[in-house]
Amino acid sequence: MPYNLKEVMNKKERLTPGHRMCAGCGATIGVRAVLRALHEEDRAVIGNATGCLEVSTYTYPYTSWEDSYIHNAFENAGATLSGVETAYRALKKRGRLPENENFKFITFGGDGGTYDIGFQSLSGAMERGHDMVYVCYDNGAYMNTGIQRSSATPMYADTTTTPVGSASNGKMQKRKDLASIIAEHNVPYVAQTTLTKDFKDIYKKSEKAIYTEGACFLNLLAPCPRGWRYETADVMEICRLAVDTCYWPLFEVDHGNWTLSYEPKRKLPIEDFLRPQGRFKHLFKPGNEDLLVQFQEEVDRRWEDLLYKCAK
Amino acid sequence: MSMKDRMSGNEAVAYAIKQINPDVMPAFPITPSTEIPQLVSTYIANNEMDTEFIPVESEHSSMSATIGAEAAGARSLTATSSCGLALMWEELLLAASDRMPCVLALVNRTLSGPININCDHTDSMGARDTGWIQIYAENNQEAYDNFIQAYPIAEDERVHLPVMICQDGFITSHAVENIILNEDPDVKDFVGEYKPEEFLLNPGKPIAIGPYAISPYVMEARKAQEEAMENAREVIKEVAGKYRQKFGRGFDFFEEYRTGDAEFIMLIIGSAAGTAKQAVDDLREKGIKAGVLKLRVFRPFPAEEIAAALKNAKAAAIMDRCESYNGHGGPLASEVRAALFENNVRIKVLCYTYGLGGRDFTVESAYNVFDELSQMVNDGKEFKQHRYIGLRSSQSPEVR
Ligand SMILES: Cc1ncc(C[n+]2csc(CCOP(=O)(O)OP(=O)(O)O)c2C)c(N)n1
Ligand code: SF4
Ligand SMILES: [Mg+2]
Numbered sequence: 091m092p093y094n095l096k097e098v099m100n101k102k103e104r105l106t107p108g109h110r111m112c113a114g115c116g117a118t119i120g121v122r123a124v125l126r127a128l129h130e131e132d133r134a135v136i137g138n139a140t141g142c143l144e145v146s147t148y149t150y151p152y153t154s155w156e157d158s159y160i161h162n163a164f165e166n167a168g169a170t171l172s173g174v175e176t177a178y179r180a181l182k183k184r185g186r187l188p189e190n191e192n193f194k195f196i197t198f199g200g201d202g203g204t205y206d207i208g209f210q211s212l213s214g215a216m217e218r219g220h221d222m223v224y225v226c227y228d229n230g231a232y233m234n235t236g237i238q239r240s241s242a243t244p245m246y247a248d249t250t251t252t253p254v255g256s257a258s259n260g261k262m263q264k265r266k267d268l269a270s271i272i273a274e275h276n277v278p279y280v281a282q283t284t285l286t287k288d289f290k291d292i293y294k295k296s297e298k299a300i301y302t303e304g305a306c307f308l309n310l311l312a313p314c315p316r317g318w319r320y321e322t323a324d325v326m327e328i329c330r331l332a333v334d335t336c337y338w339p340l341f342e343v344d345h346g347n348w349t350l351s352y353e354p355k356r357k358l359p360i361e362d363f364l365r366p367q368g369r370f371k372h373l374f375k376p377g378n379e380d381l382l383v384q385f386q387e388e389v390d391r392r393w394e395d396l397l398y399k400c401a402k
Numbered sequence: 403m404s405m406k407d408r409m410s411g412n413e414a415v416a417y418a419i420k421q422i423n424p425d426v427m428p429a430f431p432i433t434p435s436t437e438i439p440q441l442v443s444t445y446i447a448n449n450e451m452d453t454e455f456i457p458v459e460s461e462h463s464s465m466s467a468t469i470g471a472e473a474a475g476a477r478s479l480t481a482t483s484s485c486g487l488a489l490m491w492e493e494l495l496l497a498a499s500d501r502m503p504c505v506l507a508l509v510n511r512t513l514s515g516p517i518n519i520n521c522d523h524t525d526s527m528g529a530r531d532t533g534w535i536q537i538y539a540e541n542n543q544e545a546y547d548n549f550i551q552a553y554p555i556a557e558d559e560r561v562h563l564p565v566m567i568c569q570d571g572f573i574t575s576h577a578v579e580n581i582i583l584n585e586d587p588d589v590k591d592f593v594g595e596y597k598p599e600e601f602l603l604n605p606g607k608p609i610a611i612g613p614y615a616i617s618p619y620v621m622e623a624r625k626a627q628e629e630a631m632e633n634a635r636e637v638i639k640e641v642a643g644k645y646r647q648k649f650g651r652g653f654d655f656f657e658e659y660r661t662g663d664a665e666f667i668m669l670i671i672g673s674a675a676g677t678a679k680q681a682v683d684d685l686r687e688k689g690i691k692a693g694v695l696k697l698r699v700f701r702p703f704p705a706e707e708i709a710a711a712l713k714n715a716k717a718a719a720i721m722d723r724c725e726s727y728n729g730h731g732g733p734l735a736s737e738v739r740a741a742l743f744e745n746n747v748r749i750k751v752l753c754y755t756y757g758l759g760g761r762d763f764t765v766e767s768a769y770n771v772f773d774e775l776s777q778m779v780n781d782g783k784e785f786k787q788h789r790y791i792g793l794r795s796s797q798s799p800e801v802r
Contacts, residue, residue, distance in 0.1 A: 135474065135602045150613035158602040160473055161612035162466055163492055169463035172456060173428060173470025173478070178603055180425040180454040180476050191605045211466065214459030 093290050101126050102156075104134070109154040110146040114322035116285065116312035116329070117143050117227045121198060123289050124225055124308070127296035128194060133157065135178075137171040137197030139208055140164035142234045142314075143227065165207040168215035168224060171197040175220045194300050195222035201242035202232040205268050216275045216305045223299040223306045226268065229314035237317040241266040244337075245388065246381055248369045249317075259372060259381060264388060269309040273343040278304040281342035281351075284311035285329045291340055291351055298344070311338045319368025331363040336393040341400065348399040357393075360386045404649070405583045411539070411574035414546035414581055415481075415507050415567070416441035420451045421589040422553065424505075425476035425596070428456035428467035430486060433519045434571040435509035438481040461486035465493035465506075472502040473611050475601030477553065479504055483571060484511035487525045491532070497564045498533025499627060500611055503556035504564045506534070507549065510672070510723075511571040512759045520760020521571040523671065523723040527700075527733045533627055535565040535634055536701040540657075540675045542579050544698075545569040547645065547652050550584070553593050554641045560633040570673040572760065584649055592648060631702050638699055655704035657696040658711055660686065664693030666775040667712055669738060670721040671697045674756070674763040678721075681768030692772050703737055709745035712738075717750040717775040723757045731755070731788045750778055756791045767791050 104125040111118045121143065128134055134157040138144045144161045147154040162170040175195045181187045199208055204226040212224055231249050232238040238251040239261050248254040252261040273280040279302045281295040292310070299306035311332055315322040332338035335358045340351035361382060364370040373381050409417065416438050419427070429439035445451045454476075458464045464480040471478040482490065487508060497504055512522040526536060535555060539545040545567065552565040569575055584592075600609050615623065639654045646652050659679050661667055668678050675696035685692040695711055695718075697704075712718050720739070722732025730736070731753030739751060752774060757763045771791060777783040794801070 133605060133608075137470075145614040148610050148613045150615040150619050153610040153613070155610055156608065158604075158608040159610040160470065160602060161614075162469055162496060166462060166466035166493070169428075169458060169466035170470040172458070172463070173426065173467030173472075174474040174602060176426050176428075176454045176456050176467070177471040177474035177476035177478070180471075181474075181603060183452070183454075184425070186475075187603060188605060193603060210459060211463050214463055217459070218456065 093293065095288050095290070098126050098289065098293055101130065104128065104156045105147065106154045106156060108152070110149060111142060112316055114315050114325050115142070116314060116325055117229060119285055119325065120227050120292065120310045120312045123285065123292045124196065124296040124310070127293050127300055132192050132194050134194045134196055135160065135171070135174050137161075137167050137174065137195070139167035139197070139199035139203030140234070141200035141203050143198055143200065145234060164203050166211045167197045167199045167203060167208055168211035171195050171222050172215045172218065172220045175222050195220070196225060196300065197222065198225050198227055200233070201226060201228040201230060202240045205242045205266050206240050213275065216272055216277050216307065219277070219305050221303055221305070223308060225308045225310055227310050227312040229312045229317060231314070231317050233314050233317050242268070245385060246370065246373055248372065254372045259378070267392070269307070272307040276346065277306060278302050278345055279306040279342070282309045282338065283340060284332060284338055285326060286333070287326065287330070295342060298342075317369065320366045324366065328366065331358065331366070334358045335360050335363040335389065337363050337389055339393060339396050341396060348401070350396070350400045360389050404585065407581050407583055408578050409542055409581045410576050410578050411542040411545045411569045412437040412509065412576065413441065414542040415549050415569070416445070417583060418546050418549040418589070419453075419479065419507070420445045421584070421586050422550070422593050423451045424453050424479055426454045426456065426468070426471035426478045427480060428458045428464040428471070429480050430458050430461045430464045430482070432461070432483045432486040434511055434575045435481045435483040435486070435507065437575070438507055438509070461489045462493060465490035465497065468504050469493060469497050469500060469502055472504040473500065473602050475598050475603045477596040479506065481507035481509070483509045484513050484525045487529060488513055491529070494529055494532040494534060496612070499623065501562040501627070501630070502564055503553070503562055505552040505556060506564065506566045508566050508568045509571045509575045510568055518759040519571070521573050521723070522758045522760070524725070526566060526568050527724045529566070530701060530733055533563065533631070534701060535563055535631070535638070537565065537567055537699055538671050538697065539567070539569045539574060540673055540696060541574055542577070543581050543651070545574060546581060546583070547649070550589055550592060551641045551645055553596070555634065555637050557596060558637045561630050561637050563627070563630050563634060568672070573673040582651070588648065592645070635702050635704070653698050655697070655699045655707050656711070657698065659694040659696065661693035661695060661711060661715070663691055665691040665716040665779070666718070666772050667693045667695055667715045668719045668721060668768065668771060669695045669697065669708070669712070669734065671700065671734065672723065674721065674723070677763050677765055678768050681765045681772065684765065685769065685772055690772065690776065697734070703741070705737070705741035706745060708738060709741045709747045712742065712749060713747045715749055716779045717752070719771045719775055720751055720753045722753065722755050725755055725758070729788065735788070751787070752778065752785055753788045754791050755788070761792050763792065
C-alpha cells in the first residue's frame with residue numbers, strides 16, 4: 091500500500107494524551123509513530139522497561155495505553171514479553187483464545203534499559219526468536235534518573251556522571267552500536283530509524299518489524315530536550331541533523347541484507363548536529379577543536395563501515 | 403487409585419508438573435534443581451506433555467518470563483536453587499505484588515560464598531519477606547504432594563499469591579525413595595482448569611499491569627497483599643484437607659511427631675525432620691519424652707498454632723538451617739520466639755544453627771540437642787541461647 095501521511099496520522103492513537111512526559115519529548119512522538127503501524131483490527135500487548143516512558147504513562151490509577159500493557163522492571167523487558175508471547179502460543183494451541191483474535195507483541199525500552207542493564211534479557215529474547223518487536227527509544231542517557239551516561243551516550247556528551255569540568259571533556263568512550271549487535275543475532279529484521287518530516291521511515295520499518303514473524307528490533311533515536319538541552323520545538327530539526335550529518339544513519343537489515351534507507355545528498359559536518367545542544371557546548375570552546383575533529387572522524391568511520399555493509 | 407513407584411524428589415516434582423501440564427515454564431539450570439527442567443523438557447520432547455518450555459538465558463529472565471506468561475493468562479512456573487533464586491530477587495517481589503499465582507519449585511541449596519552446591523535454607527529463608535507462600539517438604543512424597551496443592555492455593559481468589567514449593571537439595575532432590583503417585587485424572591481434577599479473571603490476552607478487555615504508584619497508593623497495595631497472605635491460612639488448610647480426603651496424605655501447617663506428652667520438642671524444617679524423628683524414637687525407648695514439630699508452612703507463619711503446640715513442653719529447640727547474623731538465631735528462631743511471647747507461652751528455648759552447606763545432621767546431633775534441653779531444664783545448666791551444632795572443633799578437627 092502506498093504511504094499516505096494524512097491517513098496514517100488520522101489513525102486512532104494507541105498511546106493517548108494526558109500522560110506526564112515532557113512536552114516535545116521525542117520518545118512519545120516515536121512510540122505513537124510505531125503504534126500507528128499496527129493494523130487497526132489487531133490487538134497488541136505492549137511491554138515497557140522502567141524509564142521515563144513507563145513512569146509517565148502508567149501512573150496508578152491512570153494509564154495512557156489503549157492496549158494491554160505490562161511493565162515489570164528496568165532490566166527485563168525482553169524476558170517479560172518473551173513470557174507473554176509464549177503464553178499466547180500456549181493458549182492458542184490449547185484453544186483457550188478465540189481463533190480469529192490476533193495479538194502483536196511490542197516492547198519499549200530506553201537506551202539504559204536496552205543497551206545496558208537489559209542487554210542480556212534482550213539478547214536472550216532475540217536469540218530465542220520470540221515473535222515480538224523490541225523498540226529501543228534511544229535518548230542517549232538515563233533520563234528518568236537525571237541524565238546519567240549510558241553506553242548509548244555519544245562521546246564527549248556532558249551528563250551528570252560524565253560532567254564536563256576542568257579535568258573532563260564529558261564522556262570519554264564511544265557509543266555502542268546496538269543495531270549491528272542485534273543484527274549479528276541473525277534475527278529476521280533490524281532497523282535504525284528516527285522522526286523524519288513525513289514519518290514514512292518509522293512507519294514502514296515499524297510495520298515491517300511488527301508483521302515479520304520472529305524477533306525484530308528497532309533502534310529509534312528519540313531526542314530529549316531536557317537532557318540534550320536544545321529548544322523543545324526543534325525536535326524534528328534535531329532529528330534531521332542527526333540523519334544528515336550521518337550521526338544516526340537510517341538503515342535496515344532484512345534477513346541479513348543491509349540496506350541504506352537514506353543517503354544525504356550532502357553529508358553535513360557533525361558540528362551542525364552538536365551545536366544546538368547544550369550537552370556539547372564545551373566542544374565549541376577555543377582549544378577544543380581537536381575534539382570536534384575526533385568526533386567527525388568517528389562518525390565518518392562508522393558511516394564508511396555502514397556503506398560497506400550495505401555494499402554501496 | 404494410586405501407583406507405587408521409586409523416585410527422587412526432583413523426579414517426583416517433575417512428575418507432578420507433567421500431570422498438571424501447566425501452560426508455560428521458563429527455566430534455567432542450576433544444581434540441584436537442574437533435573438526438573440531437564441525432565442520436563444524430556445517429557446515434552448516425547449509428547450508426554452505439551453507445556454511451552456522457554457530455555458531462558460538466566461534465572462532473572464526465568465522469573466521475568468514466568469510473570470509475563472502468568473500476566474498473559476497462562477498457568478506458569480519455574481524451578482531454581484540458590485544463586486538462581488538470589489538473581490531473581492527483584493522479580494520475586496514483583497510476582498507477589500503483581501499478585502501472580504505462579505509456582506516456583508525450589509530445591510534448597512546454600513548461597514555463596516564459599517560457593518557450594520549442597521543443602522541449607524539460606525536461599526529460601528532469605529526470600530521469606532518477598533510475599534511468597536512457602537511450603538517445605540521432608541521427603542520426595544511431600545514434595546510431590548505439596549506441588550499438587552500449589553496451584554489450588556495460589557489461584558484461589560482469596561489469595562492470588564505465588565507459591566514456593568521447597569525441598570532439600572540432594573538429600574531429598576536426589577535420593578531415590580518409595581513414593582505413592584496419584585492417577586493423572588485425579589491430579590487434573592484436583593488442580594482444575596486455570597480461569598483467570600483478568601489477563602493481558604483477554605480480547606477486548608485490555609488491562610495494564612505494573613504501574614508507577616505514588617505514596618497514597620503503595621501502602622494500601624501492600625496491605626492488600628498482607629490480607630491475601632492472611633487469607634492463605636484458611637485456604638492452605640482447606641486445600642490440605644481436600645488433599646487428605648482424596649489421597650489420604652498430608653498435614654496443614656505442621657506435623658506433630660510424638661509431641662502429645664513431650665517435655666522436649668525440636669522444631670525443624672525439611673529433610674532433617676526424618677533424622678529428628680529417629681532420635682525421638684530412640685530417646686523414647688530410654689524414657690525421655692521427646693517430640694518433633696516439623697514445620698510445613700513458613701509463610702504465612704502459623705504463630706498461634708506453633709505456640710499452642712509448644713505450650714505444654716518444658717523446653718524447645720528451634721533449628722535453623724541458615725544464619726541471620728543477629729546474634730540470637732536464624733529466622734525460624736526469631737519468629738518462633740516472637741510467637742511464644744505474643745501467646746504468653748513462657749517455655750525455655752535454645753536456638754540452633756545446623757547443616758549449613760550440606761553438613762550432615764546426624765541422629766547423634768539430635769541426641770545432643772535433646773540432651774542440652776534436658777540439662778537446661780533438669781540440671782539448671784545455663785547455655786548460650788544461640789548455638790551451632792555439628793561444627794568441627796579442636797576436639798574433632800578431622801574433615802570427613
Ligand atoms: C535495577 C534497577 N536499577 C536502577 C533503577 C533506577 N532507574 C530507573 S529508570 C533508570 C534510567 C532509565 O534510563 P533509560 O532506560 O535510558 O530510559 P529513559 O529514562 O532515558 O527514558 C534508572 C537508572 C531501577 N529502576 N532498577
Ligand atoms: S526527560 Fe527527556 S526523555 Fe524524559 S520525558 Fe522529558 S524529554 Fe522525554
Ligand atoms: Mg535513556
